[in-house]
Amino acid sequence: MTSARRLTRxxxxxxxxxxxxxxxxxxxxxxxxxxxxxxTKIYHPNIDEKGQVCLPIISVENWKPATKTCQVIxxxxxxxxxxxxxxxxxxxxxxxxxKDRAKFMKNAEEFTKKHSEKRPVD
Numbered sequence: 001m002t003s004a005r006r007l008t009r010x011x012x013x014x015x016x017x018x019x020x021x022x023x024x025x026x027x028x029x030x031x032x033x034x035x036x037x038x039x040t041k042i043y044h045p046n047i048d049e050k051g052q053v054c055l056p057i058i059s060v061e062n063w064k065p066a067t068k069t070c071q072v073i074x075x076x077x078x079x080x081x082x083x084x085x086x087x088x089x090x091x092x093x094x095x096x097x098x099k100d101r102a103k104f105m106k107n108a109e110e111f112t113k114k115h116s117e118k119r120p121v122d
Contacts, residue, residue: 011081013108014042017116021076023069033063036076043111045083045094054089055079 020039026032036058038051046054056062057075088094097104 013105014080014112014116016109016112016119018119019116023072030065030067033058033060033067034069034072036072040117041111041115042080043093043108044080045085045088045090045097046079048089052089053079054084054087056087 018040019042022037022039024035024037026034036053036055038047038053041049041051053076055072055075057067057072083094083097085094085098093104096107
């Protein structure tokens with residue numbers, strides 16, 4: 001089963017757009033974790049250029065069948081809001097985030113404006 005959703009954030013630098021994500025639930029779910037992919041490009045140290053996500057809760061070694069989908073989404077949102085430079089998929093962005101936060105925020109905001117989807121209107 002596959003689900004596609006838009007993720008919108010209300011805090012900088014990702015509040016200038018929306019991000020399409022895909023969640024694939026394997027046939028063995030809930031005994032195997034879902035796979036999350038960002039279909040919209042995002043400037044983030046824990047999400048690579050292909051949209052693959054470094055999210056410990058869905059790693060094979062940490063996955064628990066009792067984990068609810070809403071918990072996975074909450075962890076994803078928290079990770080987007082607060083990057084984890086100690087677990088990077090993009091070392092260059094993790095270094096920028098750690099050493100020059102203002103530059104990272106500016107670059108991420110510009111990247112978001114350029115590559116994200118329009119935010120839905122309430």
